[in-house]
Amino acid sequence: MSAAESGQAAGEAAGAGEAAAAGEAAAAGEAAAAGEAAADCLFCRIAAGSVRATIVHDDDRVMAFRDIAPRAPTHLLIIPRRHIDSALELTEADGPLLGHLFAVAADLARSEGIAAGGYRLVTNIGDRGGQTVHHLHLHLLGGRSLGWPPG
Ligand code: 5GP
């Protein structure tokens, strides 16, 4: 879809209130794209280096570090550097970032030695989804057999 077409589609989809909300969301997205961390966000602070973590991957878009309370022999958290509250906030435009996030996860599974045996990627969304840190992250869990469904 061209930029003009997607602009038109967005215009058709958005009512007056939605347009205002979309404007706010766009402004927030621009702030995040400009590299501004969300206030009081633990993972933004880890990304900025002001809270320490055991970092296992770091590039201009994505970071990964060991979970402070591991639930499996390998338990990594993979985050976009840019603040995104959760997967609920994602849009089509985040496709390249997500591709990179998942590719980093695959590389880490290989380097952790759990790729061949199998592992799990999961992202919790909202309170009932078990999300406690409101900055999008993938949990990479492996090194043991994992039950299904999760609790
Ligand atoms: P959620 O519950 O939001 O899906 O996952 C948040 C994860 O962050 C939890 O597994 C929790 O153990 C981990 N966590 C919380 N605080 C810290 C911290 O200060 N450092 C690290 N490395 N992990 C943390």
Ligand code: ZN
């Ligand atoms: Zn954040």
